[in-house]
Structure formats: structure tokens, C-alpha cells
Amino acid sequence: MTEYLDISISSQWTIYLLPVLGFLLGIFLARRRFKKQKKQLRFSNDYFQGLNYLLNDEQDKALDIFIKLVETDWETIDTSLALGTIFRRNGEIDKAIKLHQNLLARPSLPAEYKATVLIALAKDYLQAGWLDRAESLFKDVVGDAEFTSEAQKCLMSIYEQEQEWENAINIARRFQSRGAKSLSATTAQYYCELSLQVFNQNDLKEAEVLATQALTVNKDCVRASMLLADIAITRGRYQKAIRFLHQVEIQNIQLFPLVVEKLVLSYRNTSNLNKALSYLRNLDQKYQEVSLVPVITSLTSEMFGEEDALQYLSEAVLRKPSLKSLSTLLKLQTTEIDQFDNLISTVVEAITSKNYDFQCERCGYSANTHVWLCPSCHGWSSMIPKVH
């Protein structure tokens, strides 16, 4: 009976209490919403203040605000990262490093941002020239699938700068096995660098192994064929050298001018200049490569006399007029004709020598000597002989 009374009393209380509780809950929720809005408003003011500092070029003050902001609201981290990028691009590496180290030091840094901040800091180190520190950070994030290709590119760039070709090969192979974009052309260049190193130390056997490896990785690697030809020439095996140099026609005809002299030398040493001339004339017909004209002219002159050379050259100049051919033509004629032609020859020579001989296909960088790695855009094998 007592129990029954208790229950009935509680039910009665509940009837009266419910509206009161509802009312109190309403007030509580409203206050919470108001507080939150107030907080967001404060964030927005700080945020805009930070942006204002940025616009007024007061980046130090902006840096302080964004670092504070990020602590209370990680959603502003993108702005902080953008600020870091601005610092790095402006060459203010110390500020970029301070910002990124600050972010990393916060225990509350959400796990999903950690790799992004690490990559950003590693890029700062890279730009500052602290390659060892950069390398160890990139290695930390290399396992993070989302950052695979970015970390890989940065690591490869570090190894290229440090000329640590074996490390570069390992990274390239590792990422290629994970289905990254084909890195075979780049990997082949790394093998060529290694091959060249041992070639210069007179270790022809190892140089051959490495250059062959380069060709296995990328059958179109002109540099590897050239290295193998150089090794064969050093050993006096000219027939073998000729075979490697012929490959360049298939690999990249634009780079053929790089090997033409070695090819003639090899044919000369096998007493087969006839074959050299017919091979080069055949190429000339096929590709109309003006850089071949002077070599063919000189070979024709050597073997069949000046008259035949002149006839070939006149045809070549008319077929594809170029300063190079004209210059060759004038040079050939000066042995017979007067001083006036000499003058023209000098002028034309001056024009052709003013022009750069090689140009990067990717970025347009020009140079007088051929290099395999473009110093401007860091593209491998992008420098090709320029037609004048």
C-alpha cells in the first residue's frame, strides 16, 4: 500500500515537474547555442584580423594569430598551411619552418593532418638545403598512401641533388611497383649516371652491366646506347659500337647528331667508310636531318672529291634550306672562289654560332653543350639539338 502511495505521489510530481524541466532545458540549450555563436563570432573576428595582417604585409602578426586560432579550431589549419606555403615561396624559410614545427608540436593535431604538415616541413627543409632532415621526414610519410607520389617526387629530387643514384633507383622502383606513373625513363638515367661513374674509374665491366641495365629498364634510352658504344670503342670493339650507335635511329632520331661523329670514327676504324656514307645518306633521305649535311658533305669530299660533295650539298641546301647547310656550302666553295664569298661565310658562321645548339623540349632552356638533365626544369633527356 505504501509503495502504491509512493508511486502515485511520484507520478503526481512528475506531472508538475515535466513543464518546469522542459523550460529549464530550453533555457540551457538556448544559452549553449548563444555561447557557441559568440565563440564562432570571436573566431571569425580573429580570422579576419589575421587576413587583414596578411593583406597589409604584416606576416609575423598574421602568423601569431593563425597559430593561436589553429589551437582552438583545427578547421583553420588549411589557412595556416597556405600561409606556410606563402612563406616558403617568398623565401622566408625560417617562418615557414616555425609555423610547421609549431603545428607538429601540438598534441591535439588531428592524425589526418599529420602527414600534410610533415610534407610541408620537409619541403621547407628541402628548400633550406637541409637535405638530411628533409629526407628523414619524407621517409616518415612515404608509407602514407595519400602522399605516396608527392613524397616520392621529393625524395627522388633529394637523391638527384645529392647524386645518390642507388637510393634514387630504389625509390623509383618501389613506387613503380605500387603502380605509380612509369618512371622507367628516369630510372634508366640513374643507371646511366652509375655507369658513367664506374666508366670514369675505368671499370668497363661494371659500366657495361649498369648501362645494359639502363637499356633493360628503358629500351629507348639513347644515353645507355651511347655509353655502351663508348665502352666498346674504349675496348677497340668498333663493330659492336656501330651496332649500339645504330640503335639511336630507332630510339630518338632527334638525338642522332650526338652520335654521328662516333659512328663515323667507328666505321673508319673498321675500314668501312663506304658503309658509313651510305648509312648516313639513307638517314638523310629518310629524316632530312640538316645536322647530318656537314658530315655527309665532308665524307663525300674525302671519298669522291670536292665536286661530288658540292653536288650533294647543293641538292641538300635546295631540298631543305638551312643556315647550317648554307654555311657548309660556303665553306666548300671558298677554296675556289674569291674573298667576297669568304666574307659571306664569316657572316653566316657568326649567325649560326650565335644561336644555341641545344634546347630543352619541355621548358625551352637553351645551351651550347648537351646535358642529360635540364638545369632549368630538371627534365631528363629533354635537351635536343636545335636546327639553325
Ligand SMILES: [Zn+2]
Ligand atoms: Zn627544361
